[in-house]
Amino acid sequence: MAARGIRRVAMLSAHTSPLDQPGTGDAGGMNVYVLELSRRLAARGIEVEVFTRATSRHLPPVVEADEGIRVHHVAAGPFEGLTKGDLPSQLCSFVRDVLRVEAWHEPGYFDLVHSHYWLSGQVGTVLRERWGVPLVHSMHTMAKVKNASLAAGDRPEPVGRVAGEEEIVRFADRLIANTAEERRELIDLYEADPRAVEVVHPGVDLDVFSATEPDDEPPLVVFAGRIQPLKAPDVVLHASALLDVPHRVAIIGGPSGSGLDRPTELTDLARELGIADRVEFVPTVTQAELATWYSRAAVVCVPSYSESFGLVAIEAQACGTPVVAAAVGGLTTAVADGVTGTLVDGHDPAAYAAALRPYLTDREFRSDAGAKAVRHAESFGWDVTAERTLDVYAAALHDREAAREEAG
Structure with a gap:
C-alpha cells in the first residue's frame, strides 16, 4: 500500500540522470540523492517516474531502473554537445514530452511533482498548473549563494538562473532545504515563505558505506x-x-x-x-x-x-x-x-x-x-530522509486539498 495516500510521483532531474556515474560531468551528489530517495519511496509502495534529458540517441526511451522506478529519457534538443548553460532554451521541448507521457493515462495519474535543481523547477511550475498537483522543489544549489563565494577562475551564475529560482520559490507548494542554513538562505535571499520551507537532510547508504580500519601507510x-x-x-x-x-x-x-x-x-x-x-x-x-x-x-x-x-x-x-x-x-x-x-x-x-x-x-x-x-x-540514513520527505509531500497535498475545498 502506498505511503501517506501517495500513489505516484513525477521526479524531475532534467539536466543529469540519476543513472549517471557521480563524480564527473554534471553528475554528483544530486544524482545519488534522486536515485536513493526514489528507491526508498518505491520500497514504501510509491511508484516513481523520473524524467531526465536524453544525452544519447542510443538510450532507450524508458528504463526500469529498479522495482517501482521508471526513468524516462526525454528528447530535448541535440543529444550531445550541450552544456548545462544551454539547457534553458530546451525546456519547452522537455515540458512537451513530459506532458505527452502523462496524457497517455487517465487524469490524476500523478499525485505530486518533485523537482531537483532550478532547471527542473522551471518544468515543475508548468506541470503544477497543468496537472493541478502540488510542486515540491529541492534547490540543491542556489545561484545567489554560489555567486557570493566564487572560487578564483570560476564563472558566476547567470541572471537568468537567479530569476528562474525566484520564480520557483514563488510557485512551489513546498521547498525542501538540506540544512537549517539553506532554509535561512531561501528565506533571506529569495523571500521564501517560512511556512513553505522544510529541512530534510540527505542520507547515506549505510550498507555500502561502513567502517573498517585504515591500513595504508604512509597515511x-x-x-x-x-x-x-x-x-x-x-x-x-x-x-x-x-x-x-x-x-x-x-x-x-x-x-x-x-x-x-x-x-x-x-x-x-x-x-x-x-x-x-x-x-x-x-x-x-x-x-x-x-x-x-x-x-x-x-x-x-x-x-x-x-x-x-x-x-x-x-x-x-x-x-x-x-x-x-x-x-x-x-x-x-x-x-x-x-x-x-x-x-x-x-x-x-x-x-x-x-x-x-x-x-x-x-x-x-x-x-x-x-x-x-x-x-x-x-x-x-536514507530511510530517515524518505520518511521526512513523505511528511513534506503529505503537507503539500493537504494544503492543496484544503485550498480546493475553500475555493469550491
Whole structure:
C-alpha cells in the first residue's frame, strides 16, 4: 500500500540522470540523492517516474531502473554537445514530452511533482498548473549563494538562473532545504515563505558505506568529487605541499563545469609543487569502490567554496574516516567540528595543512574521531530522509486539498 495516500510521483532531474556515474560531468551528489530517495519511496509502495534529458540517441526511451522506478529519457534538443548553460532554451521541448507521457493515462495519474535543481523547477511550475498537483522543489544549489563565494577562475551564475529560482520559490507548494542554513538562505535571499520551507537532510547508504580500519601507510588524504574550482581540489594539493610529514594524496573524480576548460591543471600543479610522487589521480569510481577509498584514508578533505550539504563528508564518516572541510553551507551540519572532523574558515592552504596534520600523525586521535564519525553518520540514513520527505509531500497535498475545498 502506498505511503501517506501517495500513489505516484513525477521526479524531475532534467539536466543529469540519476543513472549517471557521480563524480564527473554534471553528475554528483544530486544524482545519488534522486536515485536513493526514489528507491526508498518505491520500497514504501510509491511508484516513481523520473524524467531526465536524453544525452544519447542510443538510450532507450524508458528504463526500469529498479522495482517501482521508471526513468524516462526525454528528447530535448541535440543529444550531445550541450552544456548545462544551454539547457534553458530546451525546456519547452522537455515540458512537451513530459506532458505527452502523462496524457497517455487517465487524469490524476500523478499525485505530486518533485523537482531537483532550478532547471527542473522551471518544468515543475508548468506541470503544477497543468496537472493541478502540488510542486515540491529541492534547490540543491542556489545561484545567489554560489555567486557570493566564487572560487578564483570560476564563472558566476547567470541572471537568468537567479530569476528562474525566484520564480520557483514563488510557485512551489513546498521547498525542501538540506540544512537549517539553506532554509535561512531561501528565506533571506529569495523571500521564501517560512511556512513553505522544510529541512530534510540527505542520507547515506549505510550498507555500502561502513567502517573498517585504515591500513595504508604512509597515511592517505582523499579528495572525492567533481574536478572544478568550486570543489577546490587545488587547496588539497597546496596543503599537501606544506606538510612535512609522510603522507599520500588521492584525488578522485573527473572534470566538470569550468574544470573542463583546464583538464590538466591539477596534474600540472602537482608537478609544480614538487609533490607529483605522492599524488594519485583516480578516475570516477563506483559507490562501492569509493567506500573502499574512504576506508583506506586517514582523513578525507572537502575544501569546497559552496556545498548545499556535502554527501562526501557523510559517506566518509560512515566509513569511520574523519573529515577536514570548509566551514561553508551544509558542511557545517555534515561535520561535527572538533568531534568527527575539523571545519576550516576560508581556503588558506596553510590552515588546511594545520588541520590535516593531527589526523596524519596521531593514530589515537584519528581513531577516536573516526569512531565518533560512524555514530554521527548513522543518523543520516536514507530511510530517515524518505520518511521526512513523505511528511513534506503529505503537507503539500493537504494544503492543496484544503485550498480546493475553500475555493469550491
